[in-house]
Amino acid sequence: MTSHCRKRLGFTLLEMAVVLVVMGVLLGLALTRGAPRGLAVRPRDAAQQIADALRDARGRAIASGRLVEFRLDLAHHAFRVADDAPHALPPQMALNLTTISRAADALHDAGAIRFSPDGSASGGRIVIADAAHHRAEVAVAWLDGLVTVRDVP
Numbered sequence: 001m002t003s004h005c006r007k008r009l010g011f012t013l014l015e016m017a018v019v020l021v022v023m024g025v026l027l028g029l030a031l032t033r034g035a036p037r038g039l040a041v042r043p044r045d046a047a048q049q050i051a052d053a054l055r056d057a058r059g060r061a062i063a064s065g066r067l068v069e070f071r072l073d074l075a076h077h078a079f080r081v082a083d084d085a086p087h088a089l090p091p092q093m094a095l096n097l098t099t100i101s102r103a104a105d106a107l108h109d110a111g112a113i114r115f116s117p118d119g120s121a122s123g124g125r126i127v128i129a130d131a132a133h134h135r136a137e138v139a140v141a142w143l144d145g146l147v148t149v150r151d152v153p
Contacts, residue, residue: 043128046089047136047149050079050126054140054147057081061115068115072097072126075109092131099124113140121145
């Protein structure tokens, strides 16, 4: 018998490397996509979007040395930072905005939270709720402009 007729035992290093690379790619895709979600957006997800925009507004105010405004349009379920394009929120979500300046915008069904260059803010609270009565709150502290998100019972 020649060496060509030997039985092949085990895997080659190249085969093992290919399997590990394929598994790594699949694991990477699974981790970046996260758990599968339905079409419904939870109030906590919408609150996190709003909180990220508020933090961005605060950061811009500090970096630019100028007042930066976050506007929430309750009628159109959208928000914007400064002159950026508006970001839409799910229309099925109920929005409630409480700010000091809210009374001035009551006719327009909109409101604003303003951030100063020192990081402070006009302050406010935004509550987001869905049809199943799940609620989340985004709060902006007036003294230091810090933004917090929490679920509301």
